[in-house]
Amino acid sequence: MSAASCLLTEDQFLCSICLDVFTDPVSIPCGHNFCKTCITDHWDSNVRCQCPNCKKVFNTRPELQVNTFISEMAAQFRQSAQQEASSSSSSEQQVSKPAEVPCDICTGTKLKALKSCLVCLDSYCETHLEPHLTRSGLKRHQLINPVENLEGRMCTKHDKLLELFCKTDQMCVCMLCTVLDHKTHDVVPLKEEYEGKKAELGNTEAEIQQMIQKRQLKIQEIKHSVELSEEDADREIAGGVQVFTALKESVERSQAELIDTIKEKQRKMEKQAEGFIKELEQEISELKKRSTEVEQLSHSEDHLHLLQSFTSLNVAPSTKDWTNISVRPPKYEGTVARAVYQLEETLSKLMMKLFEAELKRVQRYAVDVTLDPDIVHPKSTQSNDRQQVDQGTKCRCVLSKQAFTSGRFYFQVHLKKWSDWTLGVARKLTNMKRKNILSPSNGYWTVCHKWKMLGTSGYYAPAGPSVYLSLKTKPQKVGVFVDYEEGLVSFYDVDTAALIYSFTGCSFTEKLYPFFSPCSNDGVNIHSTSENCVLQ
Structure with a gap:
């Protein structure tokens, strides 16, 4: 490149629109130069033809011709820049970016630092790092990867390098700290x-x-x-x-x-x-x-x-005697009732199929229940396999050994010859009192059968108040299904696949235990009122 061209700077060959070296430069009447494509696109996107630099407005859009002189100069400048870039060494240093540590010694443009010195408390680019690599006095300085705020690595009290760690106080200290403030403390090198x-x-x-x-x-x-x-x-x-x-x-x-x-x-x-x-x-x-x-x-x-x-x-013609002949409207009494009854029978059959399917689903959650010998009424007796409670002259109250705090579970109870019985789930009884009121609020979700409940035999659910149940058949085997998260306790007649009763919307927060209370009819052991029943 000629000496005259060397006097020109890079800024003189840059388009002020794309900020790159001119490509097909054109001059507009005000004297400013732009890439032909840049100024054309600029004017196409604006209503007024105006110079982007001096803001001069042209009433008539100027015709654009490539300035060959500037084009040749820009081409030479681009070629020269490419040659300089290709001839530069691979170790060319980079200008420091905002997220990088700059060299503390560089003036003007700050280059990227390669190392920081913990003795000099400065960061150096490749050029300014050279003395620390060649001079014997500086070689002993500790160099680390470049970091900012080197002053933060100095002890604020003694102005010495933080090169030790006090394990007693869990803090970084200098050499003087170990002699003065941390004399008896457990101090180790930072590296350790x-x-x-x-x-x-x-x-x-x-x-x-x-x-x-x-x-x-x-x-x-x-x-x-x-x-x-x-x-x-x-x-x-x-x-x-x-x-x-x-x-x-x-x-x-x-x-x-x-x-x-x-x-x-x-x-x-x-x-x-x-x-x-x-x-x-x-x-x-x-x-x-x-x-x-x-x-x-x-x-x-x-x-x-x-x-x-x-x-x-003189004689009237032969006619029928209409005295006792009449047309009576048909009787519809019972017609609708019979139709509803037939529909009910159809629905009952359908409901039975549904409950059979539902019972089969809940039976997938069947568990084996073992009675807990530590939570049985003092007068009750149980079988050797701990899976039966014998009938006697008093009600027997027993919880299972297993407790459930989540998920679903199902168990079945064979009622055998129990005259009266109560079964379901309950919270654990830490003190088996003589009387306990059966209700969900007291931790009982049960169904009961009593021969002489309020003067009659019947089934009921102590739901506070009690709900009296109308069962078509006497259950011989009752299945109990619990969904802990859903707050559901359902009782089924296993033989007929009929739903006996369901407690819904329960809120379980404690362990649940299967609960049993078989009774004979030798004495009155369950007292029932419209509000609750008391288990003795």
């Missing part, structure tokens, strides 16, 4: 404590990674649970739609049959009435005809004709 803390960080990192993996697995587990729940929801919706469609069809069919029955009765009555009316109309026609003949004969002056016709016309 660094290695220890680094090892701890490694363990912490491993623990964190393990925690992350566990949580990732938990996420997968939760997602899988959501997928299973969606499948269950879809299946239940499909089953529910099928059931309610069948119910709707049954109701519509029963309604149609009821309407047909009533209409058929009405049609029969109308047909009978039409027959009677037709007969009456025929008789009326005959009578009118005879009346006309009699009237005509009565006005006849022909003596012979009147006497000859009198015998046949």
Whole structure:
């Protein structure tokens, strides 16, 4: 490049729009130069033709011609810059970026620091670092990777380098600190404590990674649970739609049959009435005809004709005796009731199928229950396998050995020859009192049977107040299903697959135990009122 061109700076060859070396430079009337594409795009995107630099407005859009002189100069400058870049060494230093540590010695443009000196408390670029690598006095200085705020590595009290660590006070100290303030403390070199803390960080990192993996697995587990729940929801919706469609069809069919029955009765009555009316109309026609003949004969002056016709016309024509004949509207009493009863039978069969399916589902959560010898009424006896409670003259109260704090579980109780019984789930009784009021508020979710409850035999659920149950059959085997999270306790007659009763919306916060209380009918052991029942 000529000497004259060397006097030109890079800024003189830069387009003020793209900030790059000119490409096809053009000059506009005000004297400023731009890349042809840049100024064309600028004017295309604006309503007014204006110089981006001096803001001069041109009423008529200037015609643009490439300035060959500037174009040649820009080309030479670009070529020269490329040659200088290719000839520069691979070790060319970089200008410090905002996130990097700058050289403290550089003036003007700050280059990127390669090392920081803990003795000089300065950071150096490659050029200014050279004395620390070549001079013997500086070689002994401790160099580290570049860091900011080197003053923070100095003891604020003694203005000495923090190169030790006090394990007693858990702080960095200088040499003077160990002689004065930390004389009797456990002090080690920074590197030693660094290695220890680094090892701890490694363990912490491993623990964190393990925690992350566990949580990732938990996420997968939760997602899988959501997928299973969606499948269950879809299946239940499909089953529910099928059931309610069948119910709707049954109701519509029963309604149609009821309407047909009533209409058929009405049609029969109308047909009978039409027959009677037709007969009456025929008789009326005959009578009118005879009346006309009699009237005509009565006005006849022909003596012979009147006497000859009198015998046949004097007698009324033969007709039916309608005195006791009537049309009674059909009786509809019981028609709707019978239709509803038939629908109820159909629905009962459908409900039985539903409960059979539901019972099979809950039986998948069946558990073995073992009685706890430490929580049994003092007078009760139990079998050797701890899975039976013998009948006696008093009520026996016993909890299971197993406790449940989450999930779902199901167990069955064979009632055998128990005359009275109470069963369900309960919170653990730390002190088996003589009397306990059965109710959910006291930790009992049970169903009971009592021969002489309020003067009659019956089944009821002590729900506070008690709910009296109407069962079609006497249960011989009762299944109990608990969903802890849903707050549900359901009782089933296993033989008929019928739902006996359900406690819903319960809030379980403690351990739940299967609860049993078999009784004989030799004494009155359960007292019931409309509000609660007391278990002795």
